[in-house]
Amino acid sequence: MRALKIAALLVLFPAMAHARTILFIGNSFTYGANSPAHFYKSDTVHDLNGPGPNGKTVGGVPAIFKAFTKEAGLDYDVSLETVGGKGLDFHYAQKRAVIDRPWDVVVMHGYSTMDQAHPGDPSLLVSSAKQVTDMLRARNPKVDVWLDATWSRADQTYPDGTPWHGKPIQQMAKDVYAGYLKAAAAAHANGVVPLGLAWNRAFDTAVADPNPYDGIADGKLDLWSWDHYHASIQGYYLEALMVFGKVTGKDPLSLGENETVAEDMGFSKPQTHALQQVAHDQLAQ
Structure with missing residues (x-):
């Protein structure tokens, strides 16, 4: 009888359930440099x-994620630890005291070229992702770890003398994704968020303009900021x-064209739907 009463209370008061904790580890690609995302709803997350x-404290991509989860009726307690221009090796060496806690979920990424000194070489990413993941699993063996494979940088592709010059804009993202797959395998992570491939899909489906140096075509989005580096x-x-x-595991399309962050940022409904469709299609692969 007592067990039945306890079960009934759990049904009546679901809000008492533990919020799922998530930590974002990254750099300017996480905190939303050069955009309104940087300090967006920073009071809803823990910097x-x-x-x-x-x-000011940072909101960034974690705060946008938090807004999405609230709209979806999910309970996530969101934290972030970000330092511009740094990879996972830095966070492990310099920020361990801050991030070495039990988490339910961790989303993390390294420097945009995988290695600032050796663009395109995944070796440092692979070793540092394993170090961080091993640290996290020592605190919570059941933590979900996702590696966020970032996008092609136009400033590293179109100008002369850059590492991906002469290659299609999609190539850097493909190389980064391949590096992140190696890192995820070495770290036994849950998987890779194919963000850069989603950018490629946006280019390939004419949602976004692939070359910001020759102007942005009518009806297309510019996924880069003014420096053609950050988003x-x-x-x-x-x-x-x-x-x-x-x-x-939720479908991005479920957020709908009236999604609140998109409205806050002044997106048109077709723009919002197009970005959600790109995410839906990429995640379906």
Whole structure:
């Protein structure tokens, strides 16, 4: 009888259930540099590094993810630890005291070229992803670890003398994805978020313009910011959609064309739907 009463209370008060904890580890590609994402809804997430020189804490992609989960009726307690221009080796060496805790889910990525000194070489990413994952699993053996494979940088592809010059814009993302697959295998991670491949899909389906150096075609989005390196708000929105779909298992299209973050950022309904469709299609692969 007592067991039945306890079960009834759990049904009546589901809000008492433990929120799922998630940590984002990354750099400017996570905190949303050069876009309105940077400080967006920072009061809804925990910036483990505290306020910056301007007195503000970061919202970024984690705050967009948090907004998506609330709209979907999910309960996630979201934290982030981000430092611009750094890879996972830095976070392991310098931020271990901050991130070495039990988490339910961790989403992380390294430097955009995998190795700042040796662009395209995944060796450092592979070793550091394993170090961080081993640390996390020592705290919680059941933690879900997802590696977020980032996008092609136009500034590393189109200008002369850059590492991917002369190759299609899609190639850098493919190389990065291949490196992240190696890292995920070495770390025994849950898998890879194919973000860069979603950007490629946006280019290939004419949702986004693949070359910002020759202007943006009418009706297409620019997924990069002004430096052709970081993402625009549309690019970060796509990142959050991909993480949302991969981590929660929910279809990004379920958020709908009236999704609140998109409305806050001034997206048209067709733009919102197009980005959600790209994420849906990429996650379905």
